[in-house]
Amino acid sequence: MKTIKADKIYYTVNAAILLLLLLIVAYPLYFIVIASFSDPTLVGSGQVWFWPRDITLEGYKKILEYEMIWVGYRNTIFYTTIGTTLNVMVTLMCAYSLSRKDFVGRGIILALFTFTMFFGGGLIPTYLLMGDLNLINNPVILIVLGAVSVWNLIIARTFFASTIPDELFEAASIDGCGNGRFFFQMVLPLSKALVAVMAVYYAVGHWNSYFDAMIYITNRQYMPLQLVLREILTSQQQLMQQMNDGLVQDVNENAMIAESIKYGIIIVSSLPMMMIYPFAQKYFVKGVMIGSLKG
């Protein structure tokens, strides 16, 4: 009987902690959504807390009129689709070969890849090399720069090694099936889950990255969405302006409208991510599970 009582207390405390955590994680996200739809002056004076008030789409209207958002969107979609296709193909072909026990030299090649996880030449030598290769300010760089993630390669190799038995290839090769045909007509169809995991990993990476673009792209026409967002969301001048305003006078209405537009921009830029989230989450988790197996 004592254990039943103790368990009851445990489950109550457990639920209380989890619910509190849910609140802490979910509330800021929820607030961004309601703030983007509410009247800016009400948000800015602390009158919007639990639900939107004086619903307005003015902020969204202004966002839709801002051309750079659309340039960024277009570019990011381009980089993400082409980049992801390339990433997935290159990674899976390489991972499959490395998973085959009769592939002579796989230990050395795998070691070459793994070493780069722990040591690299660094930013400057890479930058100078890109300059020599004429890839600076060239949109191609955002597609080829992260062509293979070693981490994904290891996940894929583990997956192949544990799901594609050697006997399958032996049987197929007796029937005259070569390595190329075997990979495309047998291995890939058997590994749909893995293909999805890889695609989601790479696509989210492309969608969210800004660093490479910040360093290698200066032409505004090639800017990905995140770089456009950076200009708007993390502008230092605006922050400093507010600091000064805050010290000498009351913030004006323009500042409130500017803030409200930012809430809307966060929503607009995250929309595709939010739509694929349930799907992406499932495959992301699957990827972590495969990765945690020892290959």
Next chain:
Amino acid sequence: MYKTCPAATAGAKKNDRLWSKIKKNWVLYLFVLPALIYLIIFKYIPMYGVLIAFKNFKPIKGIFGSPFTDHFGLAHFIRFFNLDIFWSLIKNTLVLSLYSLLAGFPLPIVLALLINSASTKRLAKTTQMITYAPHFISTVVMVGILNLIFSPQLGIASLLLNALGIIDGPLMVLASNSSFAHLYVWSGVWQGLGWGSIIYIASLSAVPVELHEAAIVDGATRFQRVLKIDLPTILPTMVIQLILNCGNILSVGFEKVYLMQNSLNIDSSEIISTYVYKMGLQKAQYSFSSAVGLFNAVINLIMLLTVNRAARALTQTSLF
């Protein structure tokens, strides 16, 4: 007499077999080629390029032709160690990474144990669904959210604290040296907590049901079972994660720190990687900043190997 040396024939036979194996699988080599070319161009050639850390790089002369620096090529390193800002860079980098490790390593484990032992499946599933979500937010948007929420006057943190009477006037956390690390670390925890717990939840699912059943028969409470059954099960996973984290001790994510930096918090937000970026790409001191970057990379490598060794000695679990 016609018997040849058996070892020689075995060797020749082995060689023949090796060749036929390679020839039979030539397509596999073709498959590896694109990834290998990428690896050589984008990873290994820059490793050769790091040679400029020991030289005075002149673009016209190229990496090979540029002259070595004084002090056996170590002049840039010596200059870096003697900078006024050197200890401040090391300190800021270490503070951010150790603080992140201290807060970010144990909390996902606690969360995984809580989710795994939640009373209903629905509560567990909802918690997972919601806590994973911030992981998908990009760094730019994450820093944008911080700027909005902690905006001095209009942010909801400022409004709330003013309404509760805890502060009076603008909230200055975005532009203060003392709050930078807290803001950086706890926003990181907020974003990565749920995600970090997945790997532990995965290993917890491997706990045999019989173990729990036997413990229940013996009168163990749920809490006791968490401590005596669940926790020991995920210990190897914890060790591996800890090693991986320690290997990155000096490679604090450049992306977030750089976006959170401003002139009012620069004294605590300037870290090695942001310094490399500014010196190298904004001031074009290629050799010097390569040296700083190389120093950072070598320390990381040493750190990883040391922790890996220690873990192997202490717990028999290690990366390699």
